[in-house]
Amino acid sequence: MRLDPSALAEGVRSGNRAALARAITLVESRLAAHVEAAERVLELLFPHTGRALRLGITGPPGAGKSTLVDALGLHAIEQGHRVGVLAIDPTSERTGGSLLGDRTRMGRLAARDEAFVRPSPSGGVAGGLGPRTREAMIVLEAGGYDVIVVESVGVGQGEIAITDVVDVVLVLLLSGAGDALQGMKRGLLEHADLVAFTKADGARRAEAQAARDELASLFTWLRPDGTPVLTVSALSGDGVPELWSELGRRKEALTRSGALDERRRRQRRAWLSDALEQQLLARYLSDPDLARRKQELEAEVERGALLPPVAARRLLPS
Amino acid sequence: MSTSDDPRERWRQLARAELSGADPDTLVHCLPSGIEARPLYTAEDLAGLEHLGSVPGEYPYVRGVRATMYAGRPWTLRQYAGFSTPEDTNAFFRRALAAGQRGLSVAFDLPTHRGYDADDPAVRGDVGKAGVAVSSVEDMTIVFDGIPLGEVSVSMTMNGAVLPVLAAFIVTAEEQGVSRAQLSGTIQNDILKEFMVRNTYIYPPAPSMRIVADVMEFVSRHMPRFNSISISGYHMQEAGASAELELGYTLADGLEYLEAAVARGLDVDAVARSMSFFFGIGMDFFGEIAKLRAARLLWATLVRERFAPRDPRSLLLRTHCQTSGVSLTAQDPLNNVVRTTLEALAAVLGGTQSLHTNAYDEALALPSDRSARIARNTQLILQHETGIVGVVDPLGGSYFVERLTHELATRARAVIAEVDALGGMTRAIERRVPQRRIERAAAERQARIERGTDIVVGVNAFRAPEEPEVELRVIDTASVVRTQTERLAVLRARRDPARVAAALEALVRGAEGSENLLELAIEAMRARATVGEVSAALARVFGRHEERAMTTTGVFTEHYRDDPEFAALVERTARFVEEHGRRPRILIAKLGQDGHDRGAKVIAGGLADVGFDVELGPLFMSPLDVAKHALESDVHCVGVSTQAGAHLTLVPELVEALDRVGARGVRVVVGGIVPERDRAVLRERGVAAVFGPGSSIVEIARMLLDLLEATPEGLAP
Numbered sequence A: 001m002r003l004d005p006s007a008l009a010e011g012v013r014s015g016n017r018a019a020l021a022r023a024i025t026l027v028e029s030r031l032a033a034h035v036e037a038a039e040r041v042l043e044l045l046f047p048h049t050g051r052a053l054r055l056g057i058t059g060p061p062g063a064g065k066s067t068l069v070d071a072l073g074l075h076a077i078e079q080g081h082r083v084g085v086l087a088i089d090p091t092s093e094r095t096g097g098s099l100l101g102d103r104t105r106m107g108r109l110a111a112r113d114e115a116f117v118r119p120s121p122s123g124g125v126a127g128g129l130g131p132r133t134r135e136a137m138i139v140l141e142a143g144g145y146d147v148i149v150v151e152s153v154g155v156g157q158g159e160i161a162i163t164d165v166v167d168v169v170l171v172l173l174l175s176g177a178g179d180a181l182q183g184m185k186r187g188l189l190e191h192a193d194l195v196a197f198t199k200a201d202g203a204r205r206a207e208a209q210a211a212r213d214e215l216a217s218l219f220t221w222l223r224p225d226g227t228p229v230l231t232v233s234a235l236s237g238d239g240v241p242e243l244w245s246e247l248g249r250r251k252e253a254l255t256r257s258g259a260l261d262e263r264r265r266r267q268r269r270a271w272l273s274d275a276l277e278q279q280l281l282a283r284y285l286s287d288p289d290l291a292r293r294k295q296e297l298e299a300e301v302e303r304g305a306l307l308p309p310v311a312a313r314r315l316l317p318s
Numbered sequence B: 001m002s003t004s005d006d007p008r009e010r011w012r013q014l015a016r017a018e019l020s021g022a023d024p025d026t027l028v029h030c031l032p033s034g035i036e037a038r039p040l041y042t043a044e045d046l047a048g049l050e051h052l053g054s055v056p057g058e059y060p061y062v063r064g065v066r067a068t069m070y071a072g073r074p075w076t077l078r079q080y081a082g083f084s085t086p087e088d089t090n091a092f093f094r095r096a097l098a099a100g101q102r103g104l105s106v107a108f109d110l111p112t113h114r115g116y117d118a119d120d121p122a123v124r125g126d127v128g129k130a131g132v133a134v135s136s137v138e139d140m141t142i143v144f145d146g147i148p149l150g151e152v153s154v155s156m157t158m159n160g161a162v163l164p165v166l167a168a169f170i171v172t173a174e175e176q177g178v179s180r181a182q183l184s185g186t187i188q189n190d191i192l193k194e195f196m197v198r199n200t201y202i203y204p205p206a207p208s209m210r211i212v213a214d215v216m217e218f219v220s221r222h223m224p225r226f227n228s229i230s231i232s233g234y235h236m237q238e239a240g241a242s243a244e245l246e247l248g249y250t251l252a253d254g255l256e257y258l259e260a261a262v263a264r265g266l267d268v269d270a271v272a273r274s275m276s277f278f279f280g281i282g283m284d285f286f287g288e289i290a291k292l293r294a295a296r297l298l299w300a301t302l303v304r305e306r307f308a309p310r311d312p313r314s315l316l317l318r319t320h321c322q323t324s325g326v327s328l329t330a331q332d333p334l335n336n337v338v339r340t341t342l343e344a345l346a347a348v349l350g351g352t353q354s355l356h357t358n359a360y361d362e363a364l365a366l367p368s369d370r371s372a373r374i375a376r377n378t379q380l381i382l383q384h385e386t387g388i389v390g391v392v393d394p395l396g397g398s399y400f401v402e403r404l405t406h407e408l409a410t411r412a413r414a415v416i417a418e419v420d421a422l423g424g425m426t427r428a429i430e431r432r433v434p435q436r437r438i439e440r441a442a443a444e445r446q447a448r449i450e451r452g453t454d455i456v457v458g459v460n461a462f463r464a465p466e467e468p469e470v471e472l473r474v475i476d477t478a479s480v481v482r483t484q485t486e487r488l489a490v491l492r493a494r495r496d497p498a499r500v501a502a503a504l505e506a507l508v509r510g511a512e513g514s515e516n517l518l519e520l521a522i523e524a525m526r527a528r529a530t531v532g533e534v535s536a537a538l539a540r541v542f543g544r545h546e547e548r549a550m551t552t553t554g555v556f557t558e559h560y561r562d563d564p565e566f567a568a569l570v571e572r573t574a575r576f577v578e579e580h581g582r583r584p585r586i587l588i589a590k591l592g593q594d595g596h597d598r599g600a601k602v603i604a605g606g607l608a609d610v611g612f613d614v615e616l617g618p619l620f621m622s623p624l625d626v627a628k629h630a631l632e633s634d635v636h637c638v639g640v641s642t643q644a645g646a647h648l649t650l651v652p653e654l655v656e657a658l659d660r661v662g663a664r665g666v667r668v669v670v671g672g673i674v675p676e677r678d679r680a681v682l683r684e685r686g687v688a689a690v691f692g693p694g695s696s697i698v699e700i701a702r703m704l705l706d707l708l709e710a711t712p713e714g715l716a717p
């Protein structure tokens, strides 16, 4: 891979699609040599970010996230925006390979010149995000995309990760699937800035509206800040413009109240912690002696002969 | 030795002796369809079977839909054919009729299937390639030139663009002086299986179902000798379905259509009689015979239970059959004559009403004149030389076949019950339940062949020392496009534009309202609107359906558990990460109107199992769409899966498009049906490797890794 960070950054800034694609590969790379170059690129791009709408879309598998990104993204383009999408797919634990299927659900959006769609494997990182989602977002934003959408699977408590990277979290739920209640239980809704019941079309329409009403009334008790609850159909397009304006209003409100600023400050702190963790780990594991020791202890841990925390302590320098 | 009263016990003792003491249960085995079979069936197996005792032509019709079956009249020899221009296809049809064929069956090309005209630049690569190009009444007229439509029955495989195509057929007959009431034949008109496996849909499910019902209504009213629908399991089998899935889903589809027709106020008896079926016949000899018997049994029972028709003819499951294409191999292709013969025999012993037998070059190209002749002769030999036509349902009463018939009917009933629980077939398909089952079965079949669990002669065992050369049919798409474009230009110049516009406008209003759309399409085609124009007019109201590509993973990991070679590949992809910072990343792409996705899905799932990051692209992409995708995802490699013959046009265009968008370093490989002589051309145009039918995941993954390790760059350096 060519590693001229300033040329690459320039390419990204000038909106060169190939440079953008390559830069995302670079920031996602796990190679030590790439990590440094990636930092250089990001340093050059970082000053050109901060103005985009960063939107996180999460919810259970099959809720209709990707399909909605397609519809919502197209709507945003019609409003004159440029839309960058990062879709995070879970990775197979067995082999580490992924079947990345989200882009095919965004066919109309992906075909547009005003859109850039990049699926990424989660790489086994907990929380539904990829290990370098933040970095990839920077690249897209600096590349001239003023709406950045991050799609991630929302399965459980881990979802908090998405609130660490976006301005507004949209949680999608499917009516009738018990999603709403489950979502409450699992903390999926805790961080929602907006909730929408999807597939509100055909036979599901009334059901979705009922679910919306139910959750909205629940929210009047639980969420006095008035988290909006909507219904939407990516298929018919019903509710898409409303959802889009609601998202805009939401961001505006957050900006006005200073909450967005606070949120972004917190996110940068979290980023520092995450980066520190990653770098520490990378540094220790790059030591061949340690790697060998780890392998040895792993065998004992596997057999159940050694307590994992004790093994970990032994691996670290005292 | 004590002799028991129970013959089964007596046999067990004899068997145990022959097996040197081993338990005869060790001989219980799986039929190719996955159903367990014991080594022996006896009269005891007939105990309690409710379907026994009827004669052919009598409810529940398990022994045949007519009392005399082939003794009175043999099955109809009906070969599916069509290619190139209407002129070429017409000449082929005439030769076939002269050579003993009884009915015609038209294969349209993919642009026609998907509602595009031959002069539409977006479909250039596919025109005339995998069927005949028909964009207008003019084209249809040439297809049937000199063929008396009042006498020869014509079957048309048309689903997505059923309205303009059936309309063109009716107008063609009209202009031949044959009224619609005189026409005999079948229109496939089965959209549910398009969404499931065949992929030539145009509109979303709901308006598509309305079109189906419009056609059923029109045909059952005005065309008494015509089948208004051919409910097809064949395509499911070809996509990977087992016998029970094929049977269950096909009958569930049938029930859904019948319900739709009744729901709009049609009389069950009027509609049910115009419905016909279509099954695939694979290598599971007895299983397939039993499947056809079970199909008749179940359909009669279900229709009686659910619709209580008055006319017994409404209970008849009349069916066409086609021998299985996936059972045929690219390797040592003359073996395919043998396979097809056995399958044809099964179809006939199962009591089919008409039959298509595949050509030996099935896995290489469209049939050549020679291979088509042998395919036809296969049936002629069965009809004239074997004496099997003289006795009705000769396997009736066979302990094994009757038991198996019962077994399959029971299993298919369970499948139908599951569909019922999901709210019917449309809902089940929306939730991808049948698709997932079929995809999984396809991956498992591939894995079993690769592992040698299933033997395929000439592929994974008993390979020929050298592959014989076979002369293949070649279609010059560019010249077909030229001819068709010229004819369309003349048509567009001569017609009355105001009349065309009015007819299309009426169609749009009809689509918004509830008028019968076939009626309106007939007027439009009579006015010389084209297939593309009618389809586009309807799409203005209905929209175009986009399907989401998906597949299963994990099947290969499971089947290759403990296989050192596979483990080594997984290891290699892991090492690739260490060296290059990420996994090898591949985009599996489908270009043009080709809807074959079985291969693409199998490969995508398999490579993910090996540890690749895989993107499975959607169907119907242009080279530029794919290039943009490859670029944005920064893949190392694009793997084009091509089965419908457009590779020589579309693959070089992809290579150029990659270049143009700035993804020059992306490697391109191709898999699917690529005749030997095209391979060199593709290589010359920048394709790094070509994989044909029978390639294994292990082989493919190894070669891809070789390739990518040598140049792992992805985008241009």
Ligand code: B12
Residues within 6 Å of the ligand: B107, B108, B109, B110, B129, B130, B131, B157, B197, B198, B199, B200, B234, B235, B238, B239, B324, B325, B326, B327, B328, B329, B361, B362, B363, B364, B365, B366, B367, B446, B588, B593, B594, B595, B596, B597, B598, B599, B600, B602, B603, B638, B639, B640, B641, B642, B643, B644, B645, B669, B670, B671, B672, B673, B691, B692, B693, B694, B695, B696, B700
């Ligand atoms: C199954 C099948 C169907 C099924 C498709 C189901 C589905 N969803 O895929 C059904 C019945 C629906 C069907 C319909 C049609 N079919 Co068809 N079909 C076949 C058949 C019998 C087998 C293909 C198959 O799936 N094999 C099993 C898979 C696993 O094998 P494979 O695709 O070859 O893939 C392997 C390799 O090639 C390779 N590979 C494939 N892709 C890739 C990609 C990459 C990246 C790599 C590395 C490797 C790789 O690896 C795979 C594993 O070994 C072939 C003939 C044959 N025996 O090959 C005809 C065939 C492809 N069909 C043909 C035709 C004409 C049609 C129709 C257009 C007919 C018509 N006019 O209506 C229709 C329309 C379909 C459409 N929408 O496009 C022709 C094409 C003619 C040509 N190329 O010149 C063929 C060759 C038959 C023939 N001789 O006439 N078909």
Ligand SMILES: Nc1nc2c(ncn2[C@@H]2O[C@H](COP(=O)(O)OP(=O)(O)O)[C@@H](O)[C@H]2O)c(=O)[nH]1
Residues within 6 Å of the ligand: A059, A060, A061, A062, A063, A064, A065, A066, A067, A068, A105, A198, A199, A200, A201, A232, A233, A234, A235, A236, B430, B548
């Ligand atoms: N009826 C309907 N179906 C939808 C809608 N959005 C998505 N779907 C279907 O729901 C399934 C899952 O959609 P997808 O976007 O992949 O969900 P994700 O897993 O949350 O990204 C697909 O089969 C879609 O076709 C919608 O608005 N209406």
Ligand SMILES: [Mg+2]
Residues within 6 Å of the ligand: A065, A066, A067, A102, A105, A151
């Ligand atoms: Mg998704």
